[in-house]
Amino acid sequence: MKEEFNIISNLIEENTRVLDVGCGNGDLMKFLQENKTKDIRGLEISKEKVQNCLSKGLTVIEGNAESDLKQFPKSSFDYVILSQTLQAFLNPELVINELLKVGKKVIVTIPNFGYWRVRLQLLFKGTMPVTENLPHEWYNTPNLHMCTIKDFYNFCSNKNIKIFKSIALKKSRISEINKSNLNYKNLDSHLGIFLIES
Amino acid sequence: MNKNIDTKKIIISNPLKLDCGKEINNFPIAYETYGELNSEKNNAILVFHALTGDQYVSGKNPITNKDGWWSYVVGENKPIDTNKFFVICANVIGGCMGSYGPSTINESTGKQIGTDFPIITINDMVNVQYELIKYLEIEKLFAVVGGSMGGMQVLQFVANFPDKAKLAIPIACTSSHSAQNIAFNELGRQAIMADSKWENGFYSNYKLNPDKGLAVARMAAHITYLSEKGLQEKFGRKLQDRDSLRYGFEADFQIESYLRYQGSVFVDRFDANSYLYITRAMDYFDLSKQYKGNLSDAFKETKTKFFVISFTSDWLYPTSENREIVIALNSIGADVGFVEIESDKGHDSFLLDVPSFLKTLGDYINSTYKVMNERRI
Known part of the structure; x- marks a missing residue:
């Protein structure tokens, strides 16, 4: 978690305007507030989590990214962050498009379904993978659209979405993803972090 | 008052x-x-x-x-x-x-x-x-x-x-x-103005008070402040101080008794004309x-x-x-x-x-x- 926060924070310039979509209990918002910018908002679907955020004094709106991002004007945030949530939406493509409208830049992080530990579980155990990062069973997972680093990378190039930076994370090891090492990073990383722009 | x-x-x-x-x-x-x-x-x-x-x-x-x-x-x-x-x-x-x-x-x-x-x-x-x-x-x-x-x-x-x-x-x-908000407010106002003791708003000149009308206004409004589920859970069809229906228009049900009580205590502390003016202010908002x-x-x-x-x-x-x-x-x-x-x-x-x-x-x-x-x- 901490590594992911650090990477996200390093992608953001100081004193910019940030929206954290699916902000959960506000841990990333708090982290960014202390390190980068005071001007940060959150959108979260769970009432309980929204209340936790508000209790900490964070500016959070209860809402659903799939229907409520529309209310923000075009380019109203310097950065919009979607941390490990894309896979839980009914329509991830629509959400990415909305994010790219609302934010000048978008940071998306993806739990990598192509990570070798995940692949091995399906290959050898023959069961849906359950890992530290993906702790749910198939019957109770909120994750509807799992994807791999390579999937997202290809999605961006197919949709003409500019990737400014793509970073792979394995445990606490950080490395850059590029076209030539994509297959390897897709196998050896548990998390992908992308800075994109429409 | x-x-x-x-x-x-x-x-x-x-x-x-x-x-x-x-x-x-x-x-x-x-x-x-x-x-x-x-x-x-x-x-x-x-x-x-x-x-x-x-x-x-x-x-x-x-x-x-x-x-x-x-x-x-x-x-x-x-x-x-x-x-x-x-x-x-x-x-x-x-x-x-x-x-x-x-x-x-x-x-x-x-x-x-x-x-x-x-x-x-x-x-x-x-x-x-x-x-x-x-x-x-x-x-x-x-x-x-x-x-x-x-x-x-x-x-x-x-x-x-x-x-x-x-x-x-x-x-x-x-x-x-x-429209629904205005409708409920209008219901309350009409209840007050229909009370013969309202006297076009000059009841105090005659030492009168349109308390019946004001109580009805309050009763109607009070229902809008609660939820159907809340009412059902609190009152249901429970009877008030009786074991069976009386076949009349007394407050047989607890909800009736509760609303009558809410109406009656309200008229002791609130002025009927104020009720008209303030509900109007809300409607105009x-x-x-x-x-x-x-x-x-x-x-x-x-x-x-x-x-x-x-x-x-x-x-x-x-x-x-x-x-x-x-x-x-x-x-x-x-x-x-x-x-x-x-x-x-x-x-x-x-x-x-x-x-x-x-x-x-x-x-x-x-x-x-x-x-x-x-x-x-």
């Missing part, structure tokens, strides 16, 4: 032009305060009351001898902690707890003003309360807070005085009274119309931080209407937080013991106060 009570009062001498076109001056506004204003004068919170509320937010209400209407929220060690904050609440203009209203005595005639009182609006209410803030020499309020009609005043206050409050918390309200149909424009001058709260079972001012306020604020990039609190207590949730509401509100106010002080906002 214009009893001789020892209320704090100021006389506003500046002429005030009302929305209806009439001008008033030298009129009283009654208020109450709780806690102490600190030396930096940065801990003041202005609370706006709802339709039948008054200035007695907390502690014992000296008129009714009951707890103040927002005792769950305001008081020592409460979510709005009066050990920390200086809380101000004024009786709205048009009210009957000491502020200028239809039951005020006209000194030249020695009689109550009655329906000669001018029509007032939410805008007029907040303009009057602004005078009180000036009188108390508070340059900037930490927060303006209110539920229901109190929430409408929060919105209007920030629109009128964009740099007078750091934080605004409208709760269970709307930016524009809906349409903030977006004041800004040519664009609600966002009401807030485009302000840097005030907003926190909007609604309740799941509130069908009088439903979440969708509260969300419209959030959407209008978001569309101009204003600083707004929003949550819909789970509760089956209906619109009245904001007045009642709803723990997740009280906790979220209290924590939010306290942490925001702390952050603003640290950053010297």
